[in-house]
């Protein structure tokens with residue numbers, strides 16, 4: 001399957017942004033983060049990798065290049081990530097795309113694929129891993145390094161409208177994550193059920209973002225390039241998002257503070273931004 005890197009892209013103030021997101025479940029937005037935010041996030045990323053948090057993972061060769069590092073809830077430990085979540089440009093963008101009056105910050109997720117990492121990210125939907133029900137939920141994927149067709153995300157265009165939430169899959173064979181306890185169907189074989197035209201992807205510069213619905217299927221290759229692929233994903237919830245309990249493992253493995261099923265998600269763990 002060949003990823004198509006020539007898809008249409010937009011600037012955040014383009015009036016077509018909302019309809020495009022609604023239709024495809026993914027949109028590429030150029031020049032969203034300025035140099036100042038990028039510098040702060042790169043500094044924060046360096047620190048975060050050095051001192052992985054309680055839920056970080058590191059797959060690949062131990063103590064050697066080519067690793068795949070991930071960590072969540074960085075905003076709770078690092079001022080740069082906290083200021084980015086609360087004062088950066090993504091909350092209002094998320095609110096616009098979700099057509100939501102309120103925006104709750106669910107979590108951040110740092111993903112670093114070192115130069116030469118052979119770890120692909122499997123096809124999955126983000127909502128499969130979450131304690132979040134509802135339709136107004138999305139992720140914004142912000143690379144801190146240039147990405148090309150060799151190491152960017154790929155999406156099944158429109159898959160957020162398939163009305164199916166699949167079982168969550170582990171990000172690596174060596175992971176103990178179990179997403180199979182809720183009787184959800186397995187992610188289908190995308191090569192069999194989708195044509196090349198259904199798969200979309202973009203090359204990005206630092207500052208550009210991909211915003212996608214929490215049920216849009218996506219994957220990524222490893223990182224065969226000679227420089228790291230550092231990305232900050234942030235996950236946002238809107239008016240109809242609510243807390244759910246699932247039997248499978250959660251990612252992040254955090255249930256929030258005093259939440260009851262069906263109630264809004266906002267709490268001290270998942271703060272409401274506006």
Ligand SMILES: O=C(O)CCC(=O)C(=O)O
Pocket residue numbers: 109111121126139141218219220231233
């Ligand atoms: O960056 C990756 O490899 C995967 C990212 C992803 O799946 C996400 O941010 O939801």
